Amino acid sequence: MKEYKKIILYSFLVFLILCFAKPSLSDDPLTTSTTTTTATALPTTSAASTAKVTTTTTTTGSPASTTTTGAPTSTTGASTSTTGAPSSSSSSNETTPTATPTKKPVTPTPSSTSSSSSSSEVTSSSSESSAGEHPCATDVFDSMSNSGNFQESVSSSSNDPYDCYLQSSNVKFTKSGTGTTNVARLILDSAGCPTSCLTHSYSCAEIQAQSSLNYGTYTFIAKVSPIKNVITKLYASTGGNSQYSDIYFQIFGNTTRVNYGYTYFGQKVNYYKDLTGVVISSTNTYSFDFSKTQLSFYFNGILLGKFDSSAYNGVVFPVPPLTYYTSITSNPQTKISPSSLPTYSDIISFNYTAGVCTDSSDGGNNWHDENSLLYFFTSNCTNYRPIPIFNDSFNDGWNAGGNTLIKFINSSSTQSQYARIGTAFSFSLNSGAEYLLIQYNQTAIPIKQNKYIMFWINGGQLGNQNLVVYLTLAGKKIGSVNIGEYIHGSLLPQTWYKVIIPFSKITITPSTTKTFNGILITGASNEFYDLIYMDDLYFSNGTVCMEESSEYPYYQLGQLLNGASDQYNTGNVNFKSVSKLFRGFPTIEYQLYNNYKAIISMMNGTIDTSQYDLLRLNFFFLHDQSYNNPNPSIDSSEVANSFFLDLQICITVQVVGNLPCVGLSPYLGGQVPNAVWVELLIPFSDLQVYPNALISSITFQTQVQDHQGVFFIGDISAGNFVPPYKVLEDGSNAFKLLSNIYLLLLIFIISLLFI
Numbered sequence: 001m002k003e004y005k006k007i008i009l010y011s012f013l014v015f016l017i018l019c020f021a022k023p024s025l026s027d028d029p030l031t032t033s034t035t036t037t038t039a040t041a042l043p044t045t046s047a048a049s050t051a052k053v054t055t056t057t058t059t060t061g062s063p064a065s066t067t068t069t070g071a072p073t074s075t076t077g078a079s080t081s082t083t084g085a086p087s088s089s090s091s092s093n094e095t096t097p098t099a100t101p102t103k104k105p106v107t108p109t110p111s112s113t114s115s116s117s118s119s120s121e122v123t124s125s126s127s128e129s130s131a132g133e134h135p136c137a138t139d140v141f142d143s144m145s146n147s148g149n150f151q152e153s154v155s156s157s158s159n160d161p162y163d164c165y166l167q168s169s170n171v172k173f174t175k176s177g178t179g180t181t182n183v184a185r186l187i188l189d190s191a192g193c194p195t196s197c198l199t200h201s202y203s204c205a206e207i208q209a210q211s212s213l214n215y216g217t218y219t220f221i222a223k224v225s226p227i228k229n230v231i232t233k234l235y236a237s238t239g240g241n242s243q244y245s246d247i248y249f250q251i252f253g254n255t256t257r258v259n260y261g262y263t264y265f266g267q268k269v270n271y272y273k274d275l276t277g278v279v280i281s282s283t284n285t286y287s288f289d290f291s292k293t294q295l296s297f298y299f300n301g302i303l304l305g306k307f308d309s310s311a312y313n314g315v316v317f318p319v320p321p322l323t324y325y326t327s328i329t330s331n332p333q334t335k336i337s338p339s340s341l342p343t344y345s346d347i348i349s350f351n352y353t354a355g356v357c358t359d360s361s362d363g364g365n366n367w368h369d370e371n372s373l374l375y376f377f378t379s380n381c382t383n384y385r386p387i388p389i390f391n392d393s394f395n396d397g398w399n400a401g402g403n404t405l406i407k408f409i410n411s412s413s414t415q416s417q418y419a420r421i422g423t424a425f426s427f428s429l430n431s432g433a434e435y436l437l438i439q440y441n442q443t444a445i446p447i448k449q450n451k452y453i454m455f456w457i458n459g460g461q462l463g464n465q466n467l468v469v470y471l472t473l474a475g476k477k478i479g480s481v482n483i484g485e486y487i488h489g490s491l492l493p494q495t496w497y498k499v500i501i502p503f504s505k506i507t508i509t510p511s512t513t514k515t516f517n518g519i520l521i522t523g524a525s526n527e528f529y530d531l532i533y534m535d536d537l538y539f540s541n542g543t544v545c546m547e548e549s550s551e552y553p554y555y556q557l558g559q560l561l562n563g564a565s566d567q568y569n570t571g572n573v574n575f576k577s578v579s580k581l582f583r584g585f586p587t588i589e590y591q592l593y594n595n596y597k598a599i600i601s602m603m604n605g606t607i608d609t610s611q612y613d614l615l616r617l618n619f620f621f622l623h624d625q626s627y628n629n630p631n632p633s634i635d636s637s638e639v640a641n642s643f644f645l646d647l648q649i650c651i652t653v654q655v656v657g658n659l660p661c662v663g664l665s666p667y668l669g670g671q672v673p674n675a676v677w678v679e680l681l682i683p684f685s686d687l688q689v690y691p692n693a694l695i696s697s698i699t700f701q702t703q704v705q706d707h708q709g710v711f712f713i714g715d716i717s718a719g720n721f722v723p724p725y726k727v728l729e730d731g732s733n734a735f736k737l738l739s740n741i742y743l744l745l746l747i748f749i750i751s752l753l754f755i
């Protein structure tokens with residue numbers, strides 16, 4: 001009987017040890033600070049959680065102090081849950097206006113299954129979560145009983161879109177003439193004009209709904225004015241200052257003609273149908289059915305016409321979200337019989353039923369293509385830090401040689417325009433025989449150890465070089481890539497590009513070679529390439545994640561925050577645009593004209609780069625189809641339609657002033673994707689900001705004269721990197737303490753045996 005008892009107790013003991021062994025073995029390397037979530041995330045017994053809590057408390061570093069600017073604490077005080085938590089995600093939810101912004105989801109700490117390598121990767125995006133179909137937006141039905149759902153347009157000298165004067169008193173929410181039906185009545189009149197009508201002969205009306213709609217069915221029920229030269233428009237538009245894209249019905253009074261079609265950035269597709277016998281001033285139903293691929297228009301249920309997204313000379317459909325509008329205006333350069341004024345159109349109802357969207361149609365980061373240059377930015381972020389080979393100087397064991405002339409360049413050099421931050425270096429390739437060889441004189445490095453090699457490169461005066469990067473081992477070439485594969489288009493002269501090459505894309509010969517100890521750069525042809533400049537050569541495992549708790553927003557949820565201001569903008573930049581929402585909130589709409597600048601100035605304070613590591617930027621670029629892009633994406637494996645966009649991000653710091661600007665396209669491998677939300681975590685050093693700088697403004701600007709499109713910004717925040725990956729050493733306190741607890745338990749259990 002006693003033997004039996006022993007067996008039970010021993011198995012119990014083994015079980016207990018197993019329970020403890022798991023958390024202690026997999027103890028996350030980041031678990032260095034106190035957090036209560038750690039305890040609750042642990043499985044098993046209460047004894048276990050007690051043990052864990054004790055452990056974490058004893059290994060804690062003290063939380064960082066709060067900064068003078070009132071910024072959140074920095075990384076040392078951060079919670080351990082970072083490894084399990086998504087980095088802030090790109091929007092999957094932005095089409096739903098009612099959705100609350102996604103804060104960091106409360107994710108349990110990783111439990112025992114994570115291995116140390118998986119702990120270095122963080123799930124990046126919630127947009128990947130459901131690949132399935134879902135409604136594109138919330139259904140909307142408006143019976144026109146509440147004026148609060150609308151905003152009335154008013155003409156001003158700076159915004160006078162029609163040949164008549166928009167005034168809010170021309171909108172009445174009332175009952176229809178004969179019955180009890182609520183209507184929104186839009187009036188056109190000449191009273192008071194032109195004196196109080198900005199010199200127009202007529203006053204008119206337009207209302208804009210507050211809703212944000214997506215693909216689906218849009219139905220307007222309306223009685224429109226039958227008066228000659230009066231135009232009623234029922235439409236859905238992306239809005240914005242100049243209403244660039246819309247889908248519309250347009251009815252001219254005293255005709256039975258219904259015009260319908262759509263506009264995309266000023267390019268119009270218009271059709272019409274003459275409907276004999278129809279009385280437009282009686283109740284009629286106008287509807288269109290809008291999906292990513294098709295657009296059909298109906299009048300009283302009769303199909304008027306159907307468009308296919310690809311069929312009309314490349315005029316693509318507007319991109320949701322849209323809001324619905326109705327207007328009554330006068331036909332330009334014509335007269336309206338005075339006896340028929342005032343006249344009006346009555347809008348009886350509006351009904352939107354959402355279509356079905358797959359995730360790919362609602363603007364999330366759906367372009368996680370491993371072959372894309374942008375994969376580095378869109379894939380899971382990491383808690384590994386880049387490891388420098390060259391940062392101002394070559395690091396231990398690394399040196400530059402080859403048969404080329406190498407020069408170091410800083411702000412006091414003759415070539416100081418190529419200095420970036422600190423020191424860069426130049427090398428000359430005067431013929432195909434010349435090469436730069438950067439070698440490591442210690443134990444050769446496993447090719448698979450790091451995911452990427454990245455650096456900045458500038459083609460100098462000449463530009464357009466065709467360069468090859470080789471890996472070498474003991475002076476022999478063992479693998480190569482053409483830099484051109486990692487920069488779309490060619491190297492523009494005097495432009496810094498960031499090149500990010502995945503080691504996995506370098507073909508190694510012979511394939512049995514597992515290590516390398518040199519990086520060789522040379523011309524792909526025997527041409528004179530002149531001087532080439534390089535800076536910040538690093539190994540990297542991916543974008544470094546941002547610590548969510550360190551987030552310090554300057555523009556978020558449609559608001560400027562924490563002392564940020566828009567008062568220094570130049571040109572027409574809308575900081576409350578509803579043309580494109582981000583997570584349901586307004587955005588900064590920057591029409592890319594070269595005399596416009598979107599400037600976020602840190603009026604009441606600055607971003608101190610001794611306290612923050614990175615800038616998080618969420619943007620959405622919408623290409624203007626009429627802009628003839630010099631450098632469109634030609635590679636089909638890339639994100640469908642992405643462009644070389646001339647957009648610079650320029651930082652101003654206190655005392656020093658303007659720092660050199662960084663081009664967004666050169667930063668992203670030469671291209672910016674079109675019509676998708678993109679989240680970037682940009683280390684300040686990539687914006688050429690040195691440590692301990694005080695950033696006083698961030699400017700978005702362009703040098704290109706033509707309208708390239710629109711750049712929407714949904715979020716700009718400063719933040720810190722997550723704590724770096726650290727290898728847990730066996731002798732750590734955690735291990736010792738746990739061992740002590742095992743010991744105690746062991747003693748306790750063994751003592752049981754003797755009871």
Ligand SMILES: *[C@@H]1O[C@H](CO)[C@@H](O)[C@H](O)[C@H]1NC(C)=O
Pocket residue numbers: 092093096099134135
């Ligand atoms: C938006 O996010 C909320 C909360 O995560 C979720 O309940 C909702 O279904 C999401 N909506 C869409 C359209 O994805």
Ligand SMILES: *[C@@H]1O[C@H](CO)[C@@H](O)[C@H](O)[C@H]1NC(C)=O
Pocket residue numbers: 121122123124379380
């Ligand atoms: C990103 O992280 C998630 C969760 O850890 C993982 O399932 C996914 O495979 C990772 N993706 C990549 C590309 O590593």
Ligand SMILES: *[C@@H]1O[C@H](CO)[C@@H](O)[C@H](O)[C@H]1NC(C)=O
Pocket residue numbers: 226253254255256
């Ligand atoms: C156009 O106006 C004339 C005179 O006002 C009227 O007789 C005719 O019915 C109108 N036609 C339509 C289609 O409304």
Ligand SMILES: *[C@@H]1O[C@H](CO)[C@@H](O)[C@H](O)[C@H]1NC(C)=O
Pocket residue numbers: 141217219351352353
């Ligand atoms: C709105 O339209 C849908 C069909 O598109 C219909 O089922 C629904 O009843 C309409 N709602 C109202 C309130 O008329």
Ligand SMILES: *[C@@H]1O[C@H](CO)[C@@H](O)[C@H](O)[C@H]1NC(C)=O
Pocket residue numbers: 388391392395422
């Ligand atoms: C370069 O990297 C090394 C190693 O991380 C670091 O010690 C050094 O401070 C860095 N130098 C500069 C100028 O950033």
Ligand SMILES: *[C@@H]1O[C@H](CO)[C@@H](O)[C@H](O)[C@H]1NC(C)=O
Pocket residue numbers: 395396397398399441442
């Ligand atoms: C390796 O290079 C460094 C310079 O980076 C030099 O100081 C060191 O002596 C070299 N070591 C060997 C073994 O050659």
Ligand SMILES: *[C@@H]1O[C@H](CO)[C@@H](O)[C@H](O)[C@H]1NC(C)=O
Pocket residue numbers: 408410411412413
């Ligand atoms: C630039 O480099 C030179 C020599 O390489 C050095 O003497 C000088 O101090 C450096 N200047 C700056 C501003 O770093």
Ligand SMILES: *[C@@H]1O[C@H](CO)[C@@H](O)[C@H](O)[C@H]1NC(C)=O
Pocket residue numbers: 117384385386387449450451539540541
């Ligand atoms: C990348 O991860 C590996 C472990 O998988 C690590 O050994 C290496 O140092 C990391 N490289 C960088 C640049 O952080």
Ligand SMILES: *[C@@H]1O[C@H](CO)[C@@H](O)[C@H](O)[C@H]1NC(C)=O
Pocket residue numbers: 562563564565603604
């Ligand atoms: C700057 O601070 C002053 C005083 O605290 C405040 O009145 C002002 O609104 C602030 N400006 C901004 C843009 O936050």
